[in-house]
């Protein structure tokens with residue numbers, strides 16, 4: 233399976249610049265070995281989906297509500313994301329877990345809603361700095377996997393140590409190797425044979441200078457990129473460092 237390079241644009245980009253960024257990504261995407269995905273804010277999904285129409289680059293949302301519709305002021309359903317042109321959705325990002333109090337149980341419900349609407353979910357897991365200092369990283373991530381992923385699970389997991397997100401600090405290759413091997417084993421333990429095929433993205437300050445070494449680590453199935461996905465050149469440079477068919 234090819235590696236997946238996914239851009240999380242977070243709360244950046246009005247529609248004009250979003251369309252330009254999407255066009256820039258599209259222009260450099262042809263012939264890449266990896267799969268590409270960009271996840272703009274809700275308001276720019278349709279613009280970006282139009283700019284990328286007929287290209288190899290997929291579009292995703294950054295969150296969805298667990299319910300299909302109803303009295304949920306300010307929320308967006310998975311079907312609405314789909315209707316706007318998304319085929320993927322990021323769920324349980326640490327910024328949602330921390331800033332919106334999202335629990336594993338809520339994230340699991342969101343995954344079910346996403347799959348029901350025909351979206352491919354990317355479920356984020358990762359320990360905080362305090363948890364790592366306390367030596368709890370595998371325990372925390374194991375619980376997040378058990379709690380946030382429904383069974384069966386047809387989606388992607390993104391391991392993002394919270395202390396590496398947006399900080400410029402990256403996990404060492406050794407940390408990455410240990411955690412991705414642990415997650416691969418845990419997916420096998422919790423999901424059996426099917427767990428072996430679940431892609432595990434890595435995220436946390438990935439940029440052109442460190443992408444090749446992080447993406448070369450065993451059991452790294454791609455990258456979830458925040459800051460560096462906001463410039464087409466940087467995002468594409470990371471994509472060029474990614475692997476093709478042997479990328480899981």
Ligand code: PEP
Pocket residue numbers: 240392396397398399400435436437438456457458459460
């Ligand atoms: C993220 O938010 O998923 C992320 C990895 O951000 P950054 O690349 O900026 O650390």
